[in-house]
Structures are given as structure tokens and as C-alpha cells.
Amino acid sequence: MKQPCVYLLANRRYGTLYVGVTSNLVQRVWQHKNDLVEGFTRRYGVHTLVWYEAHPTIEGAIAREKAIKKWQRAWKIELIEGFNPEWRDFYESIV
Numbered sequence: 001m002k003q004p005c006v007y008l009l010a011n012r013r014y015g016t017l018y019v020g021v022t023s024n025l026v027q028r029v030w031q032h033k034n035d036l037v038e039g040f041t042r043r044y045g046v047h048t049l050v051w052y053e054a055h056p057t058i059e060g061a062i063a064r065e066k067a068i069k070k071w072q073r074a075w076k077i078e079l080i081e082g083f084n085p086e087w088r089d090f091y092e093s094i095v
Contacts, residue, residue, distance in 0.1 A: 004061035008051040013087040018046045021065040
């Protein structure tokens with residue numbers, strides 16, 4: 001299913017965070033979980049989908065991703081905990 005999304009991955013609760021954007025959330029998170037994406041998420045083991053947000057357009061999703069990347073870490077944690085206070089992995093609920 002193609003749906004523009006912004007997402008946050010973590011390696012553990014209050015751990016390393018990664019902000020990404022995609023038009024296919026299920027496929028992209030699967031790629032991260034299986035270390036098919038070279039770079040940051042593979043290097044730091046950042047595979048847990050802790051937050052995501054759907055957007056009507058990819059342009060809107062990209063703008064939101066860029067904004068979140070500029071946020072302070074504390075704001076990102078607040079965003080996650082407002083949506084997912086237990087920091088559970090949402091991957092199984094979206095497949």
C-alpha cells in the first residue's frame with residue numbers, strides 16, 4: 001500500500017532515534033529490520049517502529065520529516081510518548 005508517512009525508529013526505549021520518510025511504510029520498516037538499508041540504522045541497530053504519521057502527499061511528509069529532524073531530542077521523545085508511551089514496536093500492527 002502506497003501512503004506517504006514520516007516515521008521514527010529506535011533501538012531501545014530512550015535510545016538512538018532515526019527519522020525517515022517513505023511512501024510504503026511496511027516495506028521500508030521491513031528493510032530496516034532486515035538490515036537492507038545501509039548506513040545509520042544498520043550501524044546502530046535502530047529497528048523498532050515507535051512512531052509514524054500518514055500524510056496525504058509525499059511533499060507534506062518530506063516537509064514534516066525535515067521539521068522533525070531539526071527538533072531537539074526531548075521534543076522527539078515527547079512525540080513518541082504521546083503516541084506510544086510504552087515504546088512498543090508498531091511494525092506487527094501495520095503489516
